[in-house]
Amino acid sequence: MSVATFDARVIGAFGRQVRVRAGDGREYPARPLGRGLGIVCGDAVRCRHDERHGEVHVLEVLARRTALYRTNARGGAEAVLANLTRLLVVIAPLPEPDLFVADRYLAAAESALIEPVLVLNKADLGLTAPLADELRGYALAGYHWLEVSAAGPTGLEALGTACRGHTAALVGQSGVGKSSLAAQLIPTERIEVGALARAAEGRHTTTAARLYELPGGGELIDAPGVRDFAPAVEHLEPRSLGFVEVARLAPGCRFLDCQHLREPDCAVRAGAESGLMHPRRYESYRRLRRLQQTLGPPHERARRRGG
Ligand SMILES: Nc1nc2c(ncn2[C@@H]2O[C@H](COP(=O)(O)OP(=O)(O)OP(=O)(O)O)[C@@H](O)[C@H]2O)c(=O)[nH]1
Ligand SMILES: [Mg+2]
Ligand SMILES: [Zn+2]
Missing domain, CATH: 3.40.50.300 (P-loop containing nucleotide triphosphate hydrolases)
Structure with missing residues (x-):
């Protein structure tokens, strides 16, 4: 490529306004080239100086090592x-x-x-x-x-x-x-x-x-404060939804695919009743499980949206 590109870190992202820090420590306001890059704070990006307009463009988001996802207003997964x-x-x-x-x-x-x-x-x-x-x-x-x-x-x-x-x-x-x-x-x-x-x-x-x-x-x-945080359900650990004590108790359930809601001989529900798991934590787990059931699988959501 003839135009010099450089890699940078996204140190701030607000809608389509992005602030990046280059490897040499210099910071620039930058503009994503093209829609749907979904750039978030912490991203590593490839950028380019647009000499003519005196701008920095973000060309692509480099592979993420980890990402925290939430459910957005349309029920889709969105990195935060x-x-x-x-x-x-x-x-x-x-x-x-x-x-x-x-x-x-x-x-x-x-x-x-x-x-x-x-x-x-x-x-x-x-x-x-x-x-x-x-x-x-x-x-x-x-x-x-x-x-x-x-x-x-x-x-x-x-x-x-x-x-x-x-x-x-x-x-x-x-x-x-x-x-x-x-x-x-x-x-x-x-x-x-x-x-x-x-x-x-x-x-x-x-x-x-x-x-x-x-x-x-x-x-x-x-990060900005929230009133609520709905994680993206398809990015949650499928069996435990990321509740560590559910993962620990689940091997004792009768069914391998137990959802720990109303199934008979559920070791997780029993654990919540006997004090091995805090009742609010169990209620928290149940609410997330229900959210997952309400949202349904991602492909069905896309169809409902007509996408
Ligand atoms: N007593 C006490 N007050 C604190 C402490 N830490 C923060 N505060 C006060 O709590 C209020 C909110 O603090 P912020 O740091 O703005 O809270 P935040 O979590 O960043 O809030 P958002 O940016 O809205 O998410 C301020 O009035 C702080 O002075 C603390 O350790 N003790
Ligand atoms: Mg704050
Ligand atoms: Zn169970």
Whole structure:
């Protein structure tokens, strides 16, 4: 090819506006050439300088090592972040936690072979009794969590260590303090932090994912907060949907293809009743299974849409 192309990293993506960082550290606003490239933050892309218009074009998205997928408004699968090696699922006592959201991120990460790390932020506020009980559910599943506080010195070193050398992303409900944590880990960047009242009104402070380089090596993505997260069902591990304790209990089920809903002799349902699996985690699993049944297989969805 006569025109010089170069490889770059997508450090921000907002609709068709993309920001890339080239190997030499230079950053450019860039424009995807052609529709449907589906570029997301974390992507590795091949670019070209358009000398005549003084623009940078993205020509193609290079193969992703991992991707986190969600279900979009049309019921299709859509990548949200690419090339992650760790997913930092942030929860906090404030605003009112919705742990179904955390469960869904954990399930999507497990299914995508991205190592999830549960991060309990705002440790300075203390734990409410219901949250402490929910955390017991995660312990039962086998998850540890990092207790941190962006407002104080708690746990930030451990969080930094969990990110070092990784491409990690902070995800979770709006207002849990993802950007506050990113700002603590990367003090040289100006990262906007929102007022809690904003999250309570359902408004998000961070509107687009942004990738930063960590001082100790590695990368950190600060993702926008969500009210809910629906993983793309066809990208979930088919048997367990990414619920690690379901995968552990399922070999005890009578049927090999047990969906762990109403089948007789289901070891997963029995585990939820006997306390081997937290009831909310089981309910979370069931909701995802039902979502999968509602959406149906991808080819049927395409037909319903007339696609
Ligand atoms: N007490 C306390 N408040 C915190 C802590 N971390 C963040 N906050 C506050 O929580 C509010 C929301 O923080 P953000 O960092 O903007 O939250 P976010 O998760 O990035 O929110 P979105 O960008 O909307 O998803 C701000 O008022 C922060 O000051 C913490 O550890 N303790
Ligand atoms: Mg934010
Ligand atoms: Zn079962």
